[in-house]
Amino acid sequence: MRSYLSDRMGAALLMAPLLLFLVLAYAWPFLGVVKWSFTLPTPGLGQYEALLTDDLVQSVFIRTLRIAAVVTVVSVAAAYAITVVWVRGTPAQRLIAEFCILVPFWISVLTRAFGWVALLSNRGLINTWLQAIGFISEPLALVRNEFGVIVGMTHFLIPFAVFPLASAMRSLDDRVLLAARGLGSSRMRTFWTVFVPMTRSGIIGAAMIVFVFSLGFFVTPAILGGGRSVMIAELIYLRIFQSPDWGLGAAISVVLVLFVGALMALLFRYVRPKQLI
Amino acid sequence: MPTYRPGPVSLIIAALVALFLLMPLLAVIPVSLTPSRMLAMPSGELSLRHYRALVEDPRWLQSILLSIRIGVVSSAFSTVLALCFSLGVWMFQPRFTAALVGFVLLPMVVPPVVSAITLYFLLTSMSGFSTFFGYDTWLGVAMAHSVMTVPFATVLMLVSLSQLDRRIDLAARGLGATVWERATRIIMPNIKFGIITAALLSFVLSWEEIGVTLFITSVNAITLPRLMWMGLRDNIDPAIAALSVILIIITVLVLAVRSFVARQRGA
Numbered sequence: 023m024r025s026y027l028s029d030r031m032g033a034a035l036l037m038a039p040l041l042l043f044l045v046l047a048y049a050w051p052f053l054g055v056v057k058w059s060f061t062l063p064t065p066g067l068g069q070y071e072a073l074l075t076d077d078l079v080q081s082v083f084i085r086t087l088r089i090a091a092v093v094t095v096v097s098v099a100a101a102y103a104i105t106v107v108w109v110r111g112t113p114a115q116r117l118i119a120e121f122c123i124l125v126p127f128w129i130s131v132l133t134r135a136f137g138w139v140a141l142l143s144n145r146g147l148i149n150t151w152l153q154a155i156g157f158i159s160e161p162l163a164l165v166r167n168e169f170g171v172i173v174g175m176t177h178f179l180i181p182f183a184v185f186p187l188a189s190a191m192r193s194l195d196d197r198v199l200l201a202a203r204g205l206g207s208s209r210m211r212t213f214w215t216v217f218v219p220m221t222r223s224g225i226i227g228a229a230m231i232v233f234v235f236s237l238g239f240f241v242t243p244a245i246l247g248g249g250r251s252v253m254i255a256e257l258i259y260l261r262i263f264q265s266p267d268w269g270l271g272a273a274i275s276v277v278l279v280l281f282v283g284a285l286m287a288l289l290f291r292y293v294r295p296k297q298l299i
Numbered sequence: 300m301p302t303y304r305p306g307p308v309s310l311i312i313a314a315l316v317a318l319f320l321l322m323p324l325l326a327v328i329p330v331s332l333t334p335s336r337m338l339a340m341p342s343g344e345l346s347l348r349h350y351r352a353l354v355e356d357p358r359w360l361q362s363i364l365l366s367i368r369i370g371v372v373s374s375a376f377s378t379v380l381a382l383c384f385s386l387g388v389w390m391f392q393p394r395f396t397a398a399l400v401g402f403v404l405l406p407m408v409v410p411p412v413v414s415a416i417t418l419y420f421l422l423t424s425m426s427g428f429s430t431f432f433g434y435d436t437w438l439g440v441a442m443a444h445s446v447m448t449v450p451f452a453t454v455l456m457l458v459s460l461s462q463l464d465r466r467i468d469l470a471a472r473g474l475g476a477t478v479w480e481r482a483t484r485i486i487m488p489n490i491k492f493g494i495i496t497a498a499l500l501s502f503v504l505s506w507e508e509i510g511v512t513l514f515i516t517s518v519n520a521i522t523l524p525r526l527m528w529m530g531l532r533d534n535i536d537p538a539i540a541a542l543s544v545i546l547i548i549i550t551v552l553v554l555a556v557r558s559f560v561a562r563q564r565g566a
């Protein structure tokens with residue numbers, strides 16, 4: 023009995039500091055943000071009404087969903103291609119694929135966005151070269167628009183899509199694939215009718231992770247969009263710091279959290295958390 | 300036994316993706332060597348002036364030192380909190396574990412911009428009580444970074460604890476070890492690697508944190524990413540290219556050493 027009690031005490035003592043810290047430094051201020059959304063500038067549901075009627079907010083929401091959808095499709099497809107090699111290639115191919123996935127993964131989002139600016143801007147690598155070989159006379163507008171945002175976000179999110187895909191591909195039984203080939207199925211057909219369907223949980227997981235991440239993305243769109251292709255996260259920033267309208271910024275945040283929460287709940291109905299690592 | 304290898308079509312597509320992934324990292328190299336004051340490709344001669352600017356301009360050095368200080372403090376804080384919490388979960392397996400762990404992981408899954416506005420609310424409220432901890436102070440930034448890194452540290456600790464054999468702890472307990480002795484002399488030495496990794500990851504995440512930092516600093520607590528952000532938004536400063544090259548080289552070296560060490564351990 024004594025040991026049971028001291029066990030409970032020990033657990034409480036060990037777990038309390040972190041829980042207390044997060045309640046005070048995260049949960050409580052989040053409730054404060056929720057309060058802002060109902061009280062600033064005037065108490066009531068005015069901010070949520072504005073969300074439904076304000077044209078700017080609406081267009082930003084739609085743009086965010088559109089960009090997130092495109093980015094999700096492109097990054098999951100690209101991640102799939104490189105993950106196949108990372109998981110199933112020869113040792114040398116695996117090493118190269120791992121290098122190409124992990125190096126960008128560990129490099130900061132700012133450096134990567136800057137790399138795209140260096141490539142895509144008017145005086146950047148691509149435009150300089152295309153002009154030097156006389157292919158174009160005026161620089162192409164590759165950045166400060168939606169194209170630049172999609173490229174940069176896809177680049178950022180591919181490594182995140184790789185991990186759930188790799189976990190699905192590793193758990194796949196080789197013999198099934200060899201059986202399909204042995205029965206006379208072509209490489210293409212084996213890939214599309216056996217390999218891809220058997221990694222479905224990885225694809226769903228990767229797509230969900232990428233989609234959820236892109237909804238709240240801030241740094242890459244702000245740099246590569248150059249203020250012209252504003253997404254939800256940047257709109258929140260602008261509402262807090264540029265046209266001080268804290269209530270609206272807070273209301274958008276609350277809606278974003280609810281939306282992401284609903285998506286995660288949907289995700290976990292199909293995929294177990296362990297399959298995502 | 301034959302294995303199922305990717306065919307030529309897969310290899311070509313994967314190579315294109317690999318090129319796409321490396322391209323922006325390679326593009327910063329020529330830009331960092333431009334003699335021009337603005338972002339441009341070097342035409343003809345190369346120059347190291349932007350590397351020199353990093354050393355000579357005190358702003359860069361100051362922000363690097365500030366980022367290191369914030370990184371060390373927030374990483375130490377979140378590693379200790381995450382370690383205690385994970386030990387509690389593993390040793391006592393309390394009821395509602397899933398809910399408690401889920402709560403701790405929230406800052407990792409909530410969109411970063413929402414965490415940012417939340418921490419902005421926290422620090423501006425604290426500014427009223429204390430000039431050390433509030434908005435735009437280094438301690439405030441360190442605390443905010445701890446909130447953001449503690450879920451990652453916790454995940455790493457829980458993963459390395461899950462690989463630990465419970466019987467060694469049961470043996471220690473049976474032989475009369477106290478909770479403190481079990482934690483410090485039995486469990487912690489066995490998850491040393493996980494603890495070090497958690498501390499390192501927390502430091503790296505704090506070192507490169509920008510989404511939250513942008514909301515909670517203005518003129519005093521200028522961390523390195525914050526300074527880079529300022530140079531990227533207004534007039535693009537090629538010194539950022541020089542800095543990026545250095546950061547990329549460090550990352551590649553660290554990864555190479557890590558994979559070498561992992562190979563040695565495996566062999």
